[in-house]
Amino acid sequence: MGLFRGYPDVIGSGRVEKFQRRPQIVEAIQINVANAKQVVEWIVLHNGSAWTRIAVGDVVIPGRDGLQFAAPGAWVLRDEFGSFVVASATDFSATYERVA
Numbered sequence: 011m012g013l014f015r016g017y018p019d020v021i022g023s024g025r026v027e028k029f030q031r032r033p034q035i036v037e038a039i040q041i042n043v044a045n046a047k048q049v050v051e052w053i054v055l056h057n058g059s060a061w062t063r064i065a066v067g068d069v070v071i072p073g074r075d076g077l078q079f080a081a082p083g084a085w086v087l088r089d090e091f092g093s094f095v096v097a098s099a100t101d102f103s104a105t106y107e108r109v110a
Contacts, residue, residue: 035109037088038102041080043067049086058094071096 039049046062049069053060060071069080071094078096080086085102087095097105 031105034090036090036106038085038097038106040083040085040099040102041069042082046082049080053086053088053094056088056092056094058088058092060094 039045039052041049046064046067046069050060050062053069053071058071060069062069067082068084069086071078071080071086073094078094080096083099085097085099087097087102087106089095
């Protein structure tokens with residue numbers, strides 16, 4: 011028995027292991043000043059909710075953990091479950107590659 015009643019001392023293998031992200035195809039669009047309205051329309055078309063802040067030029071997307079702000083240059087992704095997520099251009103390019 012572990013330190014906490016009913017729990018073993020070691021969860022899992024007990025050693026550091028390597029993992030890779032499961033292959034997953036997402037739909038994504040990069041925000042720019044000219045397409046913010048189009049991005050909102052795309053999100054709403056897929057049963058999401060979003061709005062633009064014209065003075066700032068970004069798109070606001072309510073999410074599970076609060077509001078997400080997609081500034082110009084950021085990417086908006088629709089994952090395999092239909093959820094919308096905002097990713098910086100740096101994170102997006104490090105994580106995803108274009109598919110045919």
